[in-house]
Amino acid sequence: MSNKRKVIVTGFEPFGEHAVNSSWVAVQELEQLGLGEAVELYVREVPVDYQAVERLLPSLWKELQPQLVVHVGVSGLATTVTLEQCGHNRGYKRLDNCSFCPASQCCMENGSDCIDSVLDMELVCRRVNDSDIGVTVSVSKDAGRYLCDYTYYTSLYLGRGHSAFVHVPPLGKPYSSRDLGRALQAVVQEMLSLLELDCTEEERKTQ
Template sequence: MVHVGVSGVAQAVTLEQCGKNVGYVVLDNARCCPGSHCCVEGGPECLHSRVNMEAVRDKVRAQGLELQLAVSDDAGRYLCDYTYYYSLYLSHGKATFVHVPPLDKPYSAELLGHALKLIVQAMLEQLDNVQESCL
């Protein structure tokens, strides 16, 4: 599963390495927040994607795109992080999350689309290499 979310403060395309379970205290747009302030009660504090985001970043950077790529271990304790953690929890680590800046701030839709295509291709190549090494 590949999730993509917009971060109003991002200046880079950010590959999120992990999702956090606790610390959800900000109300969403519907003015809701988990009463327990966590995603999965009794779940691990942090779950990591099986995809190595640093390797994905390096592979995409090698393509020479004119945009910043970053790796993060904190998706923000809001809807994106909540969604990512829950997806990681249900899929046993077989999920990813990419934060992008708002369109044209500073990247065009075309550039972001191309970058996301390269990111997904790099993720798939990484998974193909893992499956081949298991044969």
């Protein structure tokens, strides 16, 4: 049996003005770079489609039982690689690629308004910025009430907070695909090291 930690990283398909979605390009770069010998990395492209997300995420969590799922999306407003601390349940009014949006305008009918990641994004951000990889990382608490936020909230709900969301700028504004891949690699590795610390703390408490 493999003792490798399983990590899923997803990017989105093209939508709107994003004929090339830098999130999926960055995830493919990360797949080339890998996350080291101890990690089994799975990557998936996610449709910009509320109903597809509803079907896809439960199957990913159930089948692979990952330690961490990191979703990556593009933001036309972003100029840094942005770590999202939380996902929101309500306010989904914008139509997806199939001209659909949920009638309830929310992810989970009885879910709380907001779910935080178990990861301290400020700490991840500081560590990556201190490592001086040539890409600036920042933190946000508003993933935008579209498919990014919807996917994040759903994943946080299914994974009991063991999920993360990273917004990346469009390609060349200012970073190349290689830059974004390296930034994702650094971010996910820091997230994994924090989860490892938390596990060690929990083990200590139960001994």
